[in-house]
Structure formats: structure tokens, C-alpha cells
Amino acid sequence: MGEAYKLNCGRCSYSQEIFLGIGFRYCSLSTIQEWYEEEEGKKRIAEFIHHEEESTYDCFDGLYVCQSCGYLLNAIYLHMESTADSYTNRYACPRCSAPMPPKPIEYIPKDAELNCPDCGKEKLTVQAFMDWD
Template identity: 45%
Template sequence: MGEAYKLDCDSCVFTKNIFVGFGFSYMSLESIASFVQDTVLKRRIGEFIGNPSTRNDAYDALYVCPVCQAIRNELFIEMISDSSQYKISYACPRCASVMEQEHIENNVPAHLSCPACEKGKLKATFYMDWD
């Protein structure tokens, strides 16, 4: 099951809702392929579907740019088979740096800087479970 959080800056009005974790739609590669919009990722998933040696992990994750603090809430997916492997990565939409996955906890001040004002820190507040 996944969790939804609201990120709030302690210095400005920045707020963002994010969804992290595992939902029912991530139980199979076929299901993931049905909602993925990126054609390159869809093709890569297709390369692993049907291979009995394939193992995969997929969930919604929070990604943060280490350079400019931009935030993305995106699918994490890793697929490994006897003959191939793939792990998704994201480029920052602002500065094109490779984004890093970040873990958050309810009501724990995150060590993330605000992407809007760059002075404040973000706090994550849980508001619902999702599946």
C-alpha cells in the first residue's frame, strides 16, 4: 500500500502533494506497461515481460535534484533478468542533473530545501493511504 504526503515549506507558501509506495497496479509488468506513457520505458518493460527469469521492483517515489532542489514524484522501476537489467533514472527538469530518490516520513522535518524559495525546509505530513 502507498502513502500520500503533503510537503510544506517552513518559510514560504510552497506546498506539494506526493504519493509514495506500492499500489495494486504495480503487481505485474503487464499492469505497469498499461499505464506508462513514456514510449521508451514501455518498450523496455516489453523486453522483460514473458521472460521467466525477470525480477522487478516498482513503486512511486520522491526524487530530488541535488543541485537545484527540484522535486519530482515519479515511478521507480528496476528489472533484472538472466540476460539484461534496467533501472530508471530521471533528469532534473530545471538543470538536467541526475535526480536522487529521497525517503520521507510523517511529520519529520525533511532535510530537503524548498525548491521555490531555497531558504526553507520541507515538512512531510501524511494525509491518506492509497492502493
């Protein structure tokens, strides 16, 4: 099950709702392939489905934090691995084009300290507001 959070800055007008974790549509590679949007990833999912009995995968909604500019990207993480191959999706920062970290934050701990990506002078308040499926 996933959790939704509201991120707010007390200094500027930055506000974002993010969704982290997994739901029912993450239960198999075939199901993920139905809704996954990025073309290279869809193609690679099909390759791993043919070897599903020897493949493992990890897929969830995560929060990528750009190491260059602090931009927060709420996006899907997908990692698949078999004895002969592996694939992990990658993102570039929409703001500065730097590569995003290879793996995002999956859960936000209660004591999380995220910097505001807009003003950079304040820690964001993080408030869980919903469980999602």
C-alpha cells in the first residue's frame, strides 16, 4: 500500500502532493506493462516477462531528489533483474537536466528533512494525508 504526502514550505509558496509506495497495479510485470508509459521500459518489461520465472523486480512510486538543484520529482522506480540481464529506469532532472539518483526515496520517515527546492532556505513540512492503493 502507498501513502500520499503534502509537502509545503513555510517561507515561499512551494507546495506539492506526492505519492509513494505500491498498489495493486504493481503485482506483476504483466500488470506493470499495461500502464507503464516510457517506451524503452515497456520494451524491456516485455523481454523480462519472457523469462519471468527467473526474473525479479522492484517497482514503486518514489521521490527523486536532484543532487544538483534540489528539484523533487515524484516518479516510478523500476528495477528488473535476471541471471543474464538487468534494467533500471533513469531520469534527468526536469529543471537542470542533471541525472537523478539511481534510486528514489520510497518512504518518508517522520523526521525527514527535505529542503525546499524553490527557495532553498527552509525545510519542507511533510504531512501524510492519505493511504492509496
